[in-house]
Amino acid sequence: xxxxxxxxxxxxxxxxxxxxxxxxxxxxxxxxxxxxxxxxxxxxxxxxxxxxxxxxxxxxxxxxxxxxxxxxxxxxxxxxxxxxxxxxxxxxxxxxxxxxxxxxxxxxxxxxxxxxxxxxxxxxxxxxxxxxxxxxxxxxxxxxxxxxxxxxx
Numbered sequence: 374x375x376x377x378x379x380x381x382x383x384x385x386x387x388x389x390x391x392x393x394x395x396x397x398x399x400x401x402x403x404x405x406x407x408x409x410x411x412x413x414x415x416x417x418x419x420x421x422x423x424x425x426x427x428x429x430x431x432x433x434x435x436x437x438x439x440x441x442x443x444x445x446x447x448x449x450x451x452x453x454x455x456x457x458x459x460x461x462x463x464x465x466x467x468x469x470x471x472x473x474x475x476x477x478x479x480x481x482x483x484x485x486x487x488x489x490x491x492x493x494x495x496x497x498x499x500x501x502x503x504x505x506x507x508x509x510x511x512x513x514x515x516x517x518x519x520x521x522x523x524x525x526x
Contacts (some may be wrong), residue, residue, distance in 0.1 A: 378403040382425075384413045392424025392448070399426065404465050404520055405446060412449065421458070422450040428462065432500035435492045443497040445512075460510040462501055468516040470494055 382398040384390050389412075392398070400406040412423045429442045447463040468474060469487060472495035498514065505512045 377401060378406060380406070382406065382409045382413075384409075386413050389413070389420060389422055390424060391422040391450075392427035402465065404517070407520060408447065408463070408465055408515065412447070419451050419453070420449065421452060424448045430497070430500050430504045432496050435496045436489065443500060445501060460508070462505055462510060462512050464498070464501070464512070464514050465520075466494070466514055466516060468518055471514050471516055472498065473514070 379399070379401050381396075382400050384395065384398065387395055390398070398409065400409055409425065412420055425447055426444050428448055429444050431440050432443050433439070434441045445462045446465050448460070449463055450458065450460045452458050470490055472491040498512065501512045504510075
């Protein structure tokens with residue numbers, strides 16, 4: 374069984390945090406911890422506000438066929454280089470769990486489990502896209518490709 378980095382994050386710039394319970398900001402992976410550090414880093418003036426696991430979005434679970442709640446990883450408000458303000462929901466996922474880009478094949482137990490994960494993620498992410506569209510926000514899936522981008526191909 375894989376062991377993931379988990380813990381409680383303490384922001385150095387709490388004035389930018391807009392979520393509930395600033396003393397209990399949880400990260401469930403090293404990738405999420407990296408994003409938390411990015412959002413909170415000193416001198417990052419383009420990030421106006423952010424929160425972690427602060428929004429609940431209803432979706433229909435494709436296997437259980439009932440309404441469940443999806444809690445995305447981050448809500449971020451930032452200003453781009455043209456001084457335009459943006460609000461986004463960010464989800465941190467490995468690319469193999471992004472149903473919009475992963476190409477799944479095979480009949481193994483691992484492939485089957487990944488297909489189920491992607492079916493559930495598709496329902497969650499589609500609901501999040503609709504939720505964001507109603508508010509003029511954007512939904513972004515951040516994978517290892519964005520987190521660990523290099524120019525080497």
